[in-house]
Amino acid sequence: MTTEKLVFALEIDDGWPPISAEGVWCEKVDDNYKLLNTPFFIPDLACGDIFKAIPDPINQNIFEFDVIEESGNSVIWVMNNNDLDIQPFTETLQKIGCVFEGFPRYSLLSVDVPSTVDIVALEELLDLFEELGLDFAYPVWRFGE
Template identity: 55%
Template sequence: MEKVLFALEVEDGWPPVGVEGVWCEKVGENFQLKNVPFFIANIAAEDIFHAIPDPVNDHVFEFEIVKESGHSVIWLMNNIDLDITEFVDIVKALGCSYEEFSQYSLAAIDAPPEVDVDQLNEVIDKFEEKGINFAFPVWRLD
């Protein structure tokens, strides 16, 4: 596995970083994403994508999805410092993976295609009502 660095467009201070490194495996001339991104939109875990890192700084500025994995990405922002242990336990029990970027009160959730979307939506709705913010940069569950 190797880290692939994606250049991020920062606007009004967001995202709080200019580059995100994600773990990938080489698949021929392409890459397969092996973790859930915090700031890279339009790509999910296990997607196979084509990208040519910039020869000067080795950052990816553009990519093309070659094969979608069926995974979805959910971003969570906990600006109210709510205890979300219950949320984390439920999404993990549903088969999702959960990664935290505690410095910015963020989490990234990988929802595989076999997850029970009704149960997932139920827990998201419950915590949204409590004040947690969610974004869905890749949603492939139906």
């Protein structure tokens, strides 16, 4: 398995996202790529998706991509704007089968939600922590499709 880091150029709108590019780990699959981690700022792309992208010839950044094969995974972006203790949240995420990465500088988590997750348990967890003050975005949601 050959892995490489691809850098995606990000479109900044009204100061968000706070960075202009995001690097993600990918595996080369024929002439395509398979995403190996969950992005923080790249919409429409989930861990395990196979996508086609052509790096820009000048700076090697990815400006456009097409998902060729969906993994079935979903992505949740979690913003902890109220400085909550999220350890109980992250522990429960792990117990129900989710994997996450943190970006502490911006109080963010990016959560990989496999299609096998107990959706009822996940929704209960999200509802509880939304009431406590976490904010969520769903850039890729494949449950109920």
